[in-house]
Amino acid sequence: MLQVILKRIAIAIPVILVVASITFFLVRMAPGGPFDAEKVVPPQVMKNLNAVYNLDAPLFLQYKDYMFNLVQGDFGPSFRYPGRSVTEMIFTGLPVTLELALYAILIAMVIGGSAGVLAAVKRNTALDYIPMTIAMIGICMPTFLLGPLLVLFFGIHLELLPVSGWGSLSGDKILPSITLGAAYAAYIARLSRGGMLETLGQDYIRTARAKGLPEYQVILRHALQGGLVPVVSFLGPAIAGLIGGSFVVETIFQIPGLGRFYVEAAFNRDYTMILGTTIFFSALIIFFNLLSDIAVLLMNPRARSEA
């Protein structure tokens, strides 16, 4: 197992460096610069700004300097927010986004997992059709629709929950977590249903039943471990996706997370911020995929022996 982990880490480093290099040249190819504004910056000022941020050096030299600093963990200063380093901004937004992603994934697992298991156990009954129909709607409904609907109902109509914010008003974390978690709950419901159906047809489940074990024990003690393997494989990329894709929910609910920096950096041509967040997200995706692979290895003896 340790070998597998080390091998994956060894592959991850060049992957991140390639991502950084491609992103570096791609953002420079995009028209427009970080200091372009409706009120035109006079040429003298532009010259000064380019000098301040080393943008007047040849591109390859800039690339070399950037990569040299990157290897030392320095993402450079933000062009859009003078006085802020990219590292500082990433680590300001990250805890918020991680917290939001954690709540969302918990909601998704509890709701989606239980609905999927129930649907598999009560296959071809109302308890299968209804949750699966809701799951299908959940997958199809975008967060930018679900979020405002929840806000209108719980925030404005019932006046039960704050309509925006994160950690400022009591209960302001509930609606964003549900909004972000809903789509993933739907996926998890379908995956866990599929996984459980496959497991419930296995010989060892039949043996357990034949030995007279109560049904709830058959499901909880024997079927769940195998049935939830597809869900666990999905969780790694899902968490990475939640972190990277939380932009919409962060915007709807005015949450100071990392997703907003990521997207706004692209619009602002904040070169260092685009690079910093892209590299950081790449590392996160690799990390969570690795975690999910380890979890699958732990849960699935066959996979372990193949590894």
Next chain:
Amino acid sequence: MKYSYLYIFSLAAIFSCSKAIPPVDSAIESQILHIGNGTEPQGLDPHIVTGVPEHHLLIAMCEGLVIANPYGGENLPGVAKSWAISPDGKTYTFFLQENARWSNGDRLTASDFVWSWKRILTPSLGSQYPDMLYYVKGAPEFHQGLTGDFSSVGVTAVNDTELRVELTHATPFFIKLLSHYSTYPVHKDTVLKHGAIDDRNGQWTRPGNFVCNGPMNLNTWELNKEITVTKNPLYWDAEKVRLNEIRYYPVSNESTEDRMFRAGQLHVTNVVPLEKCPVYIENKNPDLRIEPYMGTYFYRINTKHPVLKDRRVRLALAYALNRQQIVDKVSKCGQLAAYSFTPPGTAGYEPDTSIEFNPELAQSLLADAGYSDPSTFPVLEILFNTQEGHRKIALAVQQMWQQNLGISVQLVNQDWKVYLAREMTGDFQISRAGWIGDYEDPNTFLDTLRPNRGNNKTGWENQEYDDLLAMANSTNDQTLRYQYLNEAEKLLISDMPIIPIYTYVKAYQISSDVKGWHPNIIDTHHPKFIYLER
């Protein structure tokens, strides 16, 4: 079974929340104002930043020689309690408040202004607003690196409370410029403690480090969440300040801001969502305010384009637009049809121009230009940046030109930075544009279309126009000055390098608890005049 408990627990968690008291309701007693402030500010260094959200914050935390009048019109005393202007209009002597202090207790003196103006004019700082001080003698030369000797710049501390400023020409709107944050003083010791004079990335603007001289002090700054400022007891006019705290929320999403207002989380919004404005007008929403704003929405024409360089074509395009219909049926938020570049009423200036809606005249002008058969007219492109409002206007213009002139128009939608890059390099035919005045004077509009101005972007050069503006800006006689400016404006409209469409309005929502918030064309609401009362 286990899962049923979880369901019940989750639902109980939601419904156990009792109705919370909205922040707006608890704010009367605490005098805490909650404001929607657009986007996250770039920073809080008045010599570096450029945007409107930054302006809202800086007028609360810092103060220049003068402050904007909450009712509009002439500026009011700020750090300068009074000033004297020499008969030739070139020398200004400012007498500073004796009790003006920095928020750390240090005395604010005239030399603080000298050092601060030196800072913004220092080329290596890369400030984007040094031109606000270009009217000061020697300032452009210092900023452009032609001299490194700041004593050649016409700003001198005569003594602690007397600041003398010498201008190159009489500049009648100079006092207006001085309420702009780029002219604000910064605390020398604090700035230098956290970096050099030209350090853009100094940490002096962080909470705990920040020292300035306004009615409020920086308290907290959480990125993309909120900035809170609290009353500064050392402010020279502190007894007039009634608010204890202001919380600024960088809500970039208009719909989110609207929901926050409806839920009682904000006293004032920055904008009203595009689609909600007509609904609120129809429903007579009592919180909705629509006020004149010093900005013009217009179409910029590339006069270097082989077809559009013909004045008759430009006039035909302008006369074929029904502006009233655009504001009534398309923008639908109280905008005013524009018949001049400078918004009427800017510092008492009333432009004497008109642009009639006359399709017949437009057609004959097009025929005169050699396009009596409109099908021979090349397909025109309208460039605009991604935004629903711009798209709707472009569609209306496309349809009007098609219907009234019989010409074909293509719409080109681009990302903001691509749009800017194309405008800058002249890679456009017609582009949508907007201009918001930096200070309350017609010069802030008309100056942009002088030759060699970076913001011109039309390629239009007119020596007579340039001469008229030069004459206007070197006379001390305001009536004569406005005559010159009016003549320049007429020249501009008769040549039509830009097609004005509408004058902006400021549409926002405000709670009836907010008092002392008066409409003004520059949308500046100084916190020392605002308070909460129900």
